[in-house]
Amino acid sequence: MVANASHHALLPQELIRLKRDGEPLPLEEIEAFVQGIADDRISDAQIGAFTMAVFLNGMSREEVVALTTATRDSGHVMQWDSLNLPGPIVDKHSTGGVGDLVSLVLGPWVAACGAFVPMISGRGLGHTGGTLDKLESIPGYNPYPAPERFSKVVKSTGVAIIGQTGNLAPADKRIYGVRDVTATVESIPLITASILGKKLASGLDALVMDVKVGSGAFMPTPEKSRELAKSIANVATQAGTPTTALLTDMSQPLAPCAGNAVEIVETLALLRGERPDSRVMQVTRELAVEMLMAGKLVASREEALAKLEKALTSGAAADVFARMVHELGGPADFMERSEHYLATAPVIQAVYPEQSGIVQCIDTRAVGMSVVELGGGRLRNDASVDHSVGFSEIAEVGDRVDNQRPLAIVHARSEDAAARAAAQLRDAVTLGDAPATADTLLQDTFRGEA
Numbered sequence: 001m002v003a004n005a006s007h008h009a010l011l012p013q014e015l016i017r018l019k020r021d022g023e024p025l026p027l028e029e030i031e032a033f034v035q036g037i038a039d040d041r042i043s044d045a046q047i048g049a050f051t052m053a054v055f056l057n058g059m060s061r062e063e064v065v066a067l068t069t070a071t072r073d074s075g076h077v078m079q080w081d082s083l084n085l086p087g088p089i090v091d092k093h094s095t096g097g098v099g100d101l102v103s104l105v106l107g108p109w110v111a112a113c114g115a116f117v118p119m120i121s122g123r124g125l126g127h128t129g130g131t132l133d134k135l136e137s138i139p140g141y142n143p144y145p146a147p148e149r150f151s152k153v154v155k156s157t158g159v160a161i162i163g164q165t166g167n168l169a170p171a172d173k174r175i176y177g178v179r180d181v182t183a184t185v186e187s188i189p190l191i192t193a194s195i196l197g198k199k200l201a202s203g204l205d206a207l208v209m210d211v212k213v214g215s216g217a218f219m220p221t222p223e224k225s226r227e228l229a230k231s232i233a234n235v236a237t238q239a240g241t242p243t244t245a246l247l248t249d250m251s252q253p254l255a256p257c258a259g260n261a262v263e264i265v266e267t268l269a270l271l272r273g274e275r276p277d278s279r280v281m282q283v284t285r286e287l288a289v290e291m292l293m294a295g296k297l298v299a300s301r302e303e304a305l306a307k308l309e310k311a312l313t314s315g316a317a318a319d320v321f322a323r324m325v326h327e328l329g330g331p332a333d334f335m336e337r338s339e340h341y342l343a344t345a346p347v348i349q350a351v352y353p354e355q356s357g358i359v360q361c362i363d364t365r366a367v368g369m370s371v372v373e374l375g376g377g378r379l380r381n382d383a384s385v386d387h388s389v390g391f392s393e394i395a396e397v398g399d400r401v402d403n404q405r406p407l408a409i410v411h412a413r414s415e416d417a418a419a420r421a422a423a424q425l426r427d428a429v430t431l432g433d434a435p436a437t438a439d440t441l442l443q444d445t446f447r448g449e450a
């Protein structure tokens with residue numbers, strides 16, 4: 001949709017003034033403003049003033065829906081109708097975490113159950129890992145296929161996990177860049193429209209959202225996480241894409257590993273059906289159930305669980321992953337010979353605690369930052385990533401650690417880097433004598449209200 005500014009009554013500064021003064025915004029004016037951002041008719045200064053006004057005064061639900069749909073429609077919106085896919089188009093998005101390899105298992109798993117998943121993933125951001133960085137541990141994997149190839153892979157395998165390309169929600173690219181340097185990132189209306197503006201441009205029938213809570217979460221408090229989950233579920237649903245948001249625990253790494261290749265190794269084990277009751281699989285399964293139900297592939301939770309169980313134990317989910325990897329340029333025998341392809345770090349060492357004890361809690365953000373410092377993530381968005389580094393076998397809350405059972409295994413480029421990461425990990429893990437239990441994994445479910 002191309003809006004012509006001349007059809008609209010308000011100048012950008014008048015729209016900004018309304019929000020500055022706490023007045024309601026005419027919804028069609030939001031659309032014109034966002035289109036003006038995509039067309040470069042609105043300046044960075046105007047974007048900054050607008051986002052600060054929203055930061056301070058908030059937005060009504062209707063305003064957030066309008067901002068979301070305008071962001072979605074500011075660039076190319078994918079259409080799947082012409083492919084006549086025999087199943088629903090569904091996707092998942094997460095606010096990001098540490099050891100959060102959910103997408104890598106979830107996409108192939110629900111695809112093996114009949115869903116189609118055109119997943120646009122991101123790179124690591126801050127302390128969180130990125131699905132795309134992890135996939136690029138696989139030699140040859142091309143996360144930027146031509147659009148026709150992307151459609152073809154989604155159609156033939158049921159899932160393709162790729163990176164964001166040029167014309168997807170271009171208004172968000174500008175808005176986010178300005179928010180980053182104007183202290184206006186932490187606004188629930190703006191976060192909602194930013195995430196959904198991009199995600200809904202994939203032309204989805206249904207979406208599930210994994211909003212994290214805890215020391216490794218993007219949102220600073222449980223209350224804010226909850227507010228974001230509710231906002232996303234309702235706004236996406238009102239924008240026409242039925243959405244459920246789960247609130248899940250990120251007070252410790254979700255899988256017992258954090259890094260790139262190490263998380264791919266774990267993904268393969270999980271897809272082979274090993275550790276089906278691990279915390280990461282519990283979260284993945286809950287999201288999968290919501291996707292199958294929202295996509296109307298099943299009539300009940302029980303039916304969803306049965307279908308998922310079969311897709312895992314039969315090897316169908318693993319097979320979908322293997323085919324996706326190969327279709328996107330990776331080795332045909334990656335699943336069978338992954339150790340032949342994945343980079344391994346020159347230094348691999350156990351990190352023992354200074355004293356024995358039971359893991360009470362983990363500063364998950366610090367663990368993520370330690371992986372970044374090892375070279376597994378980036379501090380600048382143009383930096384490259386070392387796929388081989390990270391932590392594996394990370395102890396969980398409630399585990400006893402001592403001079404036999406380490407806190408983790410560190411994978412590093414050098415002895416020095418390993419020693420630094422080991423010290424950071426010891427600082428990040430609080431030990432005590434008392435038994436400790438992990439926080440509840442699935443803390444809440446918000447089904448969007450239309």
Ligand code: URA
Pocket residue numbers: 176185190191192194195
């Ligand atoms: N991720 C996004 O894409 N946008 C935000 O505003 C915050 C997180």
